[in-house]
Amino acid sequence: MSSNKQLTDVLMPQLAESLVSATIGKWLKKPGDRVEQYEPICEVITDKVNAEIPSTLDGIMGELLAEEGQEISVGTVICRIETESADSAPATAAGGHSQTSAGTPAAASTASASSDQSQRSRYSPAVQTMAAEHNIDLRNVPGTGLGGRITRKDVLNYLENGGAGSSAPVAQAPTQQAQSVSAQQPQAQQPAVPTSSPGGISADLSRAAFEPVRHSGLHLTETPRIPTIEVEGGDRSEYFIDVTPIRNTIATRMRQSVSEIPHGWMMIEVDVTNLVQLRNKIKDEFKKKEGVNLTYLAFLLKAVVSAIKDYPIMNSVWAVDKIIVKRDINISLAVGTEDSVLTPVIKKADQKNIAGLAREIDELATKVRAGKLKLDDMQGGTFTVNNTGSFGSILTQPIINYPQAAILTFESIVKKPVVINDMIAVRSMANLCLSLDHRILDGVICGRFMQRVKDNMESYSLDTQVY
């Protein structure tokens, strides 16, 4: 079925602005080779780029029309690709159709050219001015414009041919029909005179006349649509707050985090009864000795840091083609103020004991409230802990501190009835919530991590050493 084979030209593409030609470096396909669409067929060399030319379609390489090393102008055929085309026959058939159908309106328009007189009695200012000046009865002037309109030039031609004044009812090219009509109704209707006007224009005129006539002129293009947005003044129902730089930074970072990081979330419940007893026992003495409060947060941090040491992947960053696991465990601590939240960093938290953590928490919190944080205090965090329980929350779904892998919150400690060994006991319970970067972490590893934190928290006892 060789008749179904079709050869398609491949042209030298415009590889870069201002390039007019390129040199064929090497043919990657020989005649007879199978070629797939987008598969490179040859290498080309230019002053600006060396590139491969991809095939534009599936097929078999036909003939190569350019030699290696030859400089080819943009747009020149470099090879032909043979395709088996079932659609080639319909394509030519359609072409045939369009040819015949193209002929029909042309013929029709020639016929209708003389009949469309819709603009015959619309006179432009120029035509009216000239008609008044030269005392011309416009009904006697043949119109060659769109829809039989009398153009300024028609009037000029009419004057040139001596048609001034109001005599000579039918000036030019009267037809038989027009004569018979004018016998009864002189000057009633003027036949258009396509035969008497120059050939070129009348041909175009007839084409234009076939198109629907726009009655209000040619200039009616669409005006651009601009949406109307009503801005309400902030007078009674609302008022405005300026966005501070820090608010702006928070907004940007949060937006970046939620839009880039696919967040996963989980929560576990921890029995902290023993921890509460431990803390109650030693907190006053600690305060006296150290000068800082011994908070639950310090115990939590210790538990979290130990768990991260067991599951180091929690301490990592997504870097698209790899995951970067950080060796130092630097805990970002979310500290809220009246109008913002900051995340100062406890560096190398894994090397500190509970007392050391308590002291560091106190220092950072004091610095935040005094507004004395330095840039250095804010940098290098690898995992974030937020003590959301401090403002009474029992459940939160935190947003990860970008670009870290996870964030953990410590919720309020609440006394609850709990079933232990089939007996009901009153225990101090707290929720721990974790948001995780699901690109790095999955449920299993995070479940284990959270379980390890829980174990650490629940294994505090009255004889746990804080130093």
Next chain:
Amino acid sequence: MPVMEYIDAIRLAMKEEMERDENVFVLGEDVGVKGGVFTTTKGLQEQFGELRVMDTPLAESAIAGVAIGAAMYGMKPIAEMQYSDFMLPATNQIISEAAKIRYRSNNDWNCPVVVRAPIGGGIFGGLYHSQCPESIFFGTPGLKIVAPYSAYDAKGLLKAAVRDPDPVLFFENKKCYKLIKEDVPEDDYIVPIGKANVLREGTDITVIGYSLPLHFAMQAAAELEAEQGISAHILDLRTIQPLDREAIIAAARKTGKVLIVHEDNKTGGVGAEVAAIISEECLFELDAPIQRLCGPDVPAMPISPPMEKFFMLSKDKVKEAMTQLALF
């Protein structure tokens, strides 16, 4: 008379003016060592030294500000904006200072600065290398704006701009740089600012425009005359501020059918003002609605080649508009 490219004519104008008057100097991004990104200032630093051909930081506001200050102090600076797209940081200097100083100081001060900026697209430059910012400056009293169409005019208008006692914006069309080659006299001539130029006499339709699109109009006019006997009258505004009212009115009266073409977008463009002048002055001589063929009202030139083609005017688009108007 040597044949030279549009860009050569601009370079020659600067060279001649710098030789003629030692107060003339050039400043802009990469104009010195590199000779301009388009090579417009190539060779000038070798000839005149780095004190008269100065490379500046990437700060258009500073380029305009330094040039305006120097001009007010008696120098004749030619400040180059690498692309007119980058010119917007300098608009405050140009509109608030350069344009107003003569008026503000009751004629005590003036500012003979020339700001050269390449306009126009069709060079696969995308959003920030293709704009036509005429309408931003157009309608600012105190500024003169020229936009040459030919190499001859480019040289003559630039020389006139350097000698002008007031600020002149010189919008050269970057697509014309290498496209237009023609005879340019090597002697000292100027093309007066504020005078339009009839490129072609005709009787059927009038085309009014400036810069690159007039080349399309000229090609279309030649084809229409040969193919359909349509005779087009073409007016090159050359200076778009102040507009040559008499020339515009005369050209409109010539045929009563006016088509205005420019690449800058339609709404609020130079064409709107030209159309307003014609409707104010010659309503009773109009034989058709005044037409405008301009860039579309979209924010910027697209980088995609088919979209760029859609945005740009072309011989075919101009020819179609001219044919429609002739048939009306």
